[in-house]
Amino acid sequence: MAETYTLILLRHGNSDWNQKNLFTGWVDVGLSEQGVGEAKRAGVLLADSGLTPDILYTSRLVRAIDTANYALAGAGRLWIDVKRSWRLNERHYGALQGKDKAQTLAEYGPEQFQTWRRSYDVPPPPIADDDEYSQLGDPRYTDLGDAVPRTECLKDVVDRMLPYWESDITVDLAAGKTVLVTAHGNSLRALVKHLDGISDEDIAELNIPTGIPLVYTLDENFVPTKPAVYLDPEAAAAGAAAVAAQGNKK
Numbered sequence: 001m002a003e004t005y006t007l008i009l010l011r012h013g014n015s016d017w018n019q020k021n022l023f024t025g026w027v028d029v030g031l032s033e034q035g036v037g038e039a040k041r042a043g044v045l046l047a048d049s050g051l052t053p054d055i056l057y058t059s060r061l062v063r064a065i066d067t068a069n070y071a072l073a074g075a076g077r078l079w080i081d082v083k084r085s086w087r088l089n090e091r092h093y094g095a096l097q098g099k100d101k102a103q104t105l106a107e108y109g110p111e112q113f114q115t116w117r118r119s120y121d122v123p124p125p126p127i128a129d130d131d132e133y134s135q136l137g138d139p140r141y142t143d144l145g146d147a148v149p150r151t152e153c154l155k156d157v158v159d160r161m162l163p164y165w166e167s168d169i170t171v172d173l174a175a176g177k178t179v180l181v182t183a184h185g186n187s188l189r190a191l192v193k194h195l196d197g198i199s200d201e202d203i204a205e206l207n208i209p210t211g212i213p214l215v216y217t218l219d220e221n222f223v224p225t226k227p228a229v230y231l232d233p234e235a236a237a238a239g240a241a242a243v244a245a246q247g248n249k250k
Ligand SMILES: O=C(O)[C@@H](CO)OP(=O)(O)O
Pocket: 018, 022, 023, 024, 025, 026, 090, 091, 093, 117, 185, 186, 243, 246
């Protein structure tokens, strides 16, 4: 039988700002109590599935780092090697960072709201450098210098994430390692778009639930050999629907 590789994607658990229904992007908010519970449950799901991650990839945001740590602790794999990159960060949400989603929907209308949230190539307005939620000058992005994003559309995320997928993540997969990538709603949408060959239009409909491992089996060209599976499909469907409806949340 041809060799296959195992890739596990995990969106961080519910965050404080998911709970408050605020656009988050690169703002480094922590997990809510619910999110901690989701992350621990992800560990149970991993353990029950018999999957044993050999290496962890995370963004540089603590909600992803904490989620991975809770999940790996639950699966008895907290000791595995870790690589972090800003290239796995959430999409930078520009001037929307810190804004209430329901208020933004009410103020700008459903079409503009959906364009900013889910269009492939229209970024929100850029954040001002002196905005309290700007990441300019944040020590964790020193390597980016002045190139720290002021806003991003999903296409920008694909463009900055794919080089890392190719230079690092696929190398570990090719070495036969089971790879866990713990990241964010939109950085994982970018990766799923690439893996599943989803069109620029159809990706608008894809939402990733918090805290439920999504398992890919890939061939030697990193192409899925079968549809990826969530370790709890029912909870994943409910979670994805809740993300899609976020603007309407009161
Ligand atoms: O606010 C954000 O950064 C993201 C993820 O929480 O939200 P959305 O699903 O609206 O893209």
